[in-house]
Amino acid sequence: RTVVRLADYQPPPFLVESIDLEIDLHETETKVRSRLCVRPNPTYATEPCSTLELDVGATVRLVPDSLLLNGKRLDAERGAYHMHAGKLVIRQLPSGNDGFTLESCVLLNPSENTALEGLYLSKGTFCTQCEAEGFRRIVPFIDRPDVLARYRTKIIADASKYPVLLSNGNLVEHGPCPRDPQRHYAIYEDPWPKPCYLFALVAGDLARVSDEFVRASNRPVSLHIYVRHGDEARTAHAMESLKKAMLWDEKTYGRVYDLDVFNIVAVDDFNMGAMENKSLNIFNSKYILASPQTATDSDYNAIEAVVGHEYFHNWSGNRVTCRDWFQLSLKEGFTVFREQEFSADMRGNRAVKRIADVARLRSTQFPQDAGPTAHPVRPDTYETINNFYSVTIYEKGAEVIRMMKTLLGEQGFRRGTDLYFARHDGEAVTCDDFVAAMADASPSVLSAADWEQFKLWYAQAGTPQVWISDSAYDAQRRELTIVARQRVPPTPGQPVKKPHVIPIATGVLDASGKEVVPTTILCLKEAEQSFTLQNVPPGHVVSYLRHFSAPIKLTRESWADQEREERELAFLMAHDTDDFQRWDAAQQLLLNAAHRRDGSLTPVAITSFQRAFDALIDDPLILSQVLAPLSESYVMDEQPTLPVDPELVHKACLSIKRQLAEALRSRLEHVLDTAEQYEAGRSGFSLDSIEQGRRALEAVAFSLLVTLPNPEPYLERALVRMRNAATMTTMLATLQTLVHADAASKEHREQALSVFYDRWQGDYLLMDKWLRIQATAPRSDALMVVQSLLHHPAYNAGNPNNIYSVLGGFALANPYGLHGGSNASSAYRFLADQILEIDGRNPQVAARLANAFTKWRRFSEDRQSAMRIEMERMLESPKLSTDVGEVIFKCLE
Ligand code: B3K
Ligand code: ZN
Numbered sequence: 001r002t003v004v005r006l007a008d009y010q011p012p013p014f015l016v017e018s019i020d021l022e023i024d025l026h027e028t029e030t031k032v033r034s035r036l037c038v039r040p041n042p043t044y045a046t047e048p049c050s051t052l053e054l055d056v057g058a059t060v061r062l063v064p065d066s067l068l069l070n071g072k073r074l075d076a077e078r079g080a081y082h083m084h085a086g087k088l089v090i091r092q093l094p095s096g097n098d099g100f101t102l103e104s105c106v107l108l109n110p111s112e113n114t115a116l117e118g119l120y121l122s123k124g125t126f127c128t129q130c131e132a133e134g135f136r137r138i139v140p141f142i143d144r145p146d147v148l149a150r151y152r153t154k155i156i157a158d159a160s161k162y163p164v165l166l167s168n169g170n171l172v173e174h175g176p177c178p179r180d181p182q183r184h185y186a187i188y189e190d191p192w193p194k195p196c197y198l199f200a201l202v203a204g205d206l207a208r209v210s211d212e213f214v215r216a217s218n219r220p221v222s223l224h225i226y227v228r229h230g231d232e233a234r235t236a237h238a239m240e241s242l243k244k245a246m247l248w249d250e251k252t253y254g255r256v257y258d259l260d261v262f263n264i265v266a267v268d269d270f271n272m273g274a275m276e277n278k279s280l281n282i283f284n285s286k287y288i289l290a291s292p293q294t295a296t297d298s299d300y301n302a303i304e305a306v307v308g309h310e311y312f313h314n315w316s317g318n319r320v321t322c323r324d325w326f327q328l329s330l331k332e333g334f335t336v337f338r339e340q341e342f343s344a345d346m347r348g349n350r351a352v353k354r355i356a357d358v359a360r361l362r363s364t365q366f367p368q369d370a371g372p373t374a375h376p377v378r379p380d381t382y383e384t385i386n387n388f389y390s391v392t393i394y395e396k397g398a399e400v401i402r403m404m405k406t407l408l409g410e411q412g413f414r415r416g417t418d419l420y421f422a423r424h425d426g427e428a429v430t431c432d433d434f435v436a437a438m439a440d441a442s443p444s445v446l447s448a449a450d451w452e453q454f455k456l457w458y459a460q461a462g463t464p465q466v467w468i469s470d471s472a473y474d475a476q477r478r479e480l481t482i483v484a485r486q487r488v489p490p491t492p493g494q495p496v497k498k499p500h501v502i503p504i505a506t507g508v509l510d511a512s513g514k515e516v517v518p519t520t521i522l523c524l525k526e527a528e529q530s531f532t533l534q535n536v537p538p539g540h541v542v543s544y545l546r547h548f549s550a551p552i553k554l555t556r557e558s559w560a561d562q563e564r565e566e567r568e569l570a571f572l573m574a575h576d577t578d579d580f581q582r583w584d585a586a587q588q589l590l591l592n593a594a595h596r597r598d599g600s601l602t603p604v605a606i607t608s609f610q611r612a613f614d615a616l617i618d619d620p621l622i623l624s625q626v627l628a629p630l631s632e633s634y635v636m637d638e639q640p641t642l643p644v645d646p647e648l649v650h651k652a653c654l655s656i657k658r659q660l661a662e663a664l665r666s667r668l669e670h671v672l673d674t675a676e677q678y679e680a681g682r683s684g685f686s687l688d689s690i691e692q693g694r695r696a697l698e699a700v701a702f703s704l705l706v707t708l709p710n711p712e713p714y715l716e717r718a719l720v721r722m723r724n725a726a727t728m729t730t731m732l733a734t735l736q737t738l739v740h741a742d743a744a745s746k747e748h749r750e751q752a753l754s755v756f757y758d759r760w761q762g763d764y765l766l767m768d769k770w771l772r773i774q775a776t777a778p779r780s781d782a783l784m785v786v787q788s789l790l791h792h793p794a795y796n797a798g799n800p801n802n803i804y805s806v807l808g809g810f811a812l813a814n815p816y817g818l819h820g821g822s823n824a825s826s827a828y829r830f831l832a833d834q835i836l837e838i839d840g841r842n843p844q845v846a847a848r849l850a851n852a853f854t855k856w857r858r859f860s861e862d863r864q865s866a867m868r869i870e871m872e873r874m875l876e877s878p879k880l881s882t883d884v885g886e887v888i889f890k891c892l893e
Helices: 232-253 297-312 325-346 350-369 391-424 431-441 448-454 562-575 579-595 603-616 620-627 632-638 646-680 689-705 712-724 728-740 746-760 764-775 782-789 800-813 815-819 824-839 843-858 861-876 882-892
Strands: 014-024 030-040 052-055 081-084 087-090 100-108 118-122 125-129 148-158 164-167 170-177 180-195 201-204 207-214 220-227 261-267 280-284 465-474 479-487 502-509 515-524 528-533 541-543 553-556
Touching: 125 261, 125 280, 148 164, 148 201, 164 180, 207 232, 220 232, 232 261, 232 297, 232 325, 232 391, 261 297, 280 297, 297 325, 297 689, 297 728, 325 350, 325 391, 325 431, 350 391, 350 579, 350 620, 350 632, 350 843, 391 431, 391 448, 391 502, 391 515, 431 448, 465 502, 479 502, 479 515, 502 562, 515 528, 541 562, 562 579, 562 603, 579 603, 579 620, 579 632, 579 646, 603 620, 603 646, 620 689, 632 646, 632 815, 632 843, 646 689, 646 712, 646 815, 689 712, 689 728, 712 728, 712 746, 728 746, 728 764, 746 764, 764 782, 764 800, 782 800, 782 815, 782 824, 800 815, 800 824, 800 843, 815 824, 824 843, 824 861, 824 882, 843 861, 843 882, 861 882
Parallel strands: 014 148, 220 261, 261 280, 465 553
Antiparallel strands: 014 030, 030 100, 052 087, 081 087, 118 125, 125 201, 148 180, 164 201, 170 180, 207 220, 465 479, 479 528, 502 515, 502 541
16 A cells, blocks of 8 residues: 655655646547646755656546657657656756756546546536646646646637636637637636646536626626526525625635636536635535525525635635645635634524534544544545545644634734735645744744644544543632543554643533623643632533534533533523533433433433523524434444444434423424414515524424324324425425334325425436435335435436435435344445445545445444455455545554
8 A cells, every 4th residue: 555644745846837738628539738837946955856757647648759848759769758657757858957848748538537536527518626636637747736837728629519618717818710610719827826736627518697796906806607507597696605705705814806707617526515726616516506496594504605615715725725735624624614604604693503513523523533544634644635535624624723713812813814825825835834824923822832732733633532620619719620631532543642732611600590700711731730710609500612612522520420410411501601502511411311322311401401492492593403303323423332232322312302302292383383374474585594493493393293102193294394395495304304204104205205206306406315315214224225226217326416315325324224224234235335336436436435434343243244344345356446445444454
């Protein structure tokens, strides 16, 4: 296995000043000519280099005799160049420090490109994906992010099939091809030097929706969104989101857009969510298209977030980029953080967004940090960089940025980002450079040693565990002593860890629930450290880790006695001034119940859910989050003792829902009544948080009520509601209730599914959701369901969204379905077969599915050995990609 190491980083021996491309598009034989202006890198440490190595993808065919150095043909026979291990090695370079030009011509077959990296076709549209190492599949190049070049791109294509031709930067020329009027061309110039991973090209027959944004400088930017003909009306929300994001970045970070045009193209076949190519973002269509009839509230929110995210990359990623791929979180962690704050500002209520983000972090990143693929926010090694577009790099990376902001304050953080952008504009830098800018902009806040320690967040994997004990209270002096201990658990390759810098936002409430000590930051740096709070009255309750001020697991040792724990959680749930904490206390009560195995909620817990209901009814979005059922995988991941029994967890989760439904029955029924009445009495569609909250609460109400002993009337009601709901949010929520409910009969399920199918079968995005709902149904016959979905006409085996929904839904979001059936070993075999099959076409997508095996050691021995057999079988497969190989190898290590 070949591993790339951060420690081996060397600056590039050559730089590319500019690149001229001519891309003659053809479905099966695209011809790419390039002309690079290369010069030796003056900062290269060793001797000037006499050989130039260009990266070349395996599917690229070099046209014989096409290599020209300074205009002169290079002769392979005479040893002027050769191919070796994915590199085109060119010898006999001109000596000295002069630059030279290198021309090449290669052939590609986009129609055979099923990996969706490099140049490929999505439903007849040519598009590209170059991050991380896809550019080498188009052009022989020094494919690394610290080589920044100016691009001039000429695209040539059939004029009737591909009327729209796009690339980065400004359109400088276009017209029919003089010698072949059936074909036309367009030339783009991008004035901003960029790494090749930001290159993009699109050619297709697309509709264009245009708008404009006027910058702080008063100069307008033309905004265009390109979609399939007929989808124009579904771009409105994406366009609004883009304009909001542009304005927000000017106001919040002082970042102004730097070209006169900004393009977005939506395609159906895309491995990830979207890509921030300079001035030509390419999106998975699910993050662009929305209409009130076809999109859920979550879709709308996700579109706003992803459009914002990609736009924000223009500064955090494009203008200032990464030196090497180990620094990926430099752009991704920071940009996720920017996106999270943007969404929070756009939403009425910041806590709602924080709750969703923390729930996601805990349910996806914490398990990664506790398993065989755990890696630091800045990894030390990788085999396949695509495997590191992970929740750790993204979401934990964002938490690290958030902690810096918490420590420096709003203004200090802004000074830091201003300095970072000013200092490094046009450069490819490291996470250390980011931290240095933060430190230098606020010299008096943390010492150099503190910053060095803080940077352990980049270097050490594993979720820190913190234990807090606060039983030492001096009533006379009204003084509370808090002792905090921390430990970072061992992770693969990192057996021993040092203590982190952990900001713990802490507040104190008095016995009546009034805040007596407003939020202060306890900055834990030692392995064990004590803090003293003054003016703490008797009968106080302390609230730690407000708004989740650090990505840690917190245990309150003074809560060793369950009675006290439940009482204080109930108190915080009722009184905390931070809505995030109220939700978090509710989560803890639910999790405690789930881990009692029979799922029993204590009477205190039940009462506090009833009270929370009444207290939060005017804030239905928060209330829906408080009442939302725990996910079964989260319960399994958090289970303190092993092995995990999927069936038991499923039953415990069901029991919790039933107890809540019983305790809240009349209230939940009232929610259903008012939701229907409200919708009937209203016209139009709104995304404001109260309206979204109503819909979310109705969805939760249905999912709880159908767990009651006599669920018939609720199931019937859900079916009726599904048929006549005015929004897709409610339609899909009721569909999911009917398909997922244990109590639903086969008839209920089939009826609901066919009603939905008949109505929406022409809509690929909705069919994708329809597939996912079935694949994630926690049922003992889930394997059969999934197997038959693979043969359904709505399923397209080459489409990543469909694969993620059906196989990903089953493998990664349906633990009871995957592990809980009577014959789990056939489910594992099926999954391994599917992974191998997909791996042959699209290794990146296959590797994502392979992550299902990372939790294997948490299950019973028989399941473990069944999973081991499948993993070993995959590793033996001669054609296994390094993508899947890396994941499985780590699982078995
Ligand atoms: N930067 C891209 C991800 C590219 C994935 C490459 N395998 C999307 C984003 O984070 O904005
Ligand atoms: Zn990103």
